[in-house]
């Protein structure tokens with residue numbers, strides 16, 4: 001039997017491992033897409049991962065959750081509700097209606113831009129940033145920088161699944177990365 005590894009212990013790592021589907025060659029040849037929609041669709045597992053994240057950080061240790069579009073929104077909203085705090089969306093370019101701060105970052109092919117409302121955070125508000133998958137770390141690096149430029153203090157970056165071979169954690173060296181499952 002193989003054991004599932006993660007920063008939240010074996011049981012919660014297994015919840016993710018049991019409900020993630022590998023989709024080869026999506027969205028392009030050579031990429032194995034980690035589809036977490038079966039996890040989101042299973043009430044008990046979804047609750048288990050949200051509770052696992054909250055248990056790790058502890059209630060009262062963050063003031064707001066920032067979720068990265070789009071799958072990060074699913075996790076961020078549930079976590080924020082469970083913790084009794086609010087949620088801030090970090091969105092792709094052109095989606096937010098008021099003044100924004102922007103960060104561009106490299107994708108495998110080309111460039112992408114993420115944005116947050118300039119007034120999204122109160123100064124020094126403690127922000128927990130959430131996404132589904134940590135791959136190369138470019139998305140996370142851009143987002144953490146944005147949160148700080150907008151006045152927030154990053155207290156953590158948490159994902160359900162980390163693809164260790166892509167080196168995201170190294171790229172985010174010095175940042176408080178937490179992954180429920182590392183493969």
Ligand code: AMP
Nearest residue numbers: 032033034133134135136137138139140
């Ligand atoms: P990266 O910036 O390379 O760390 O990529 C992370 C972002 O892209 C996250 O928002 C993920 O949702 C998405 N992503 C990257 N690679 C994958 C993958 N293999 N499976 C699912 N989502 C991925």
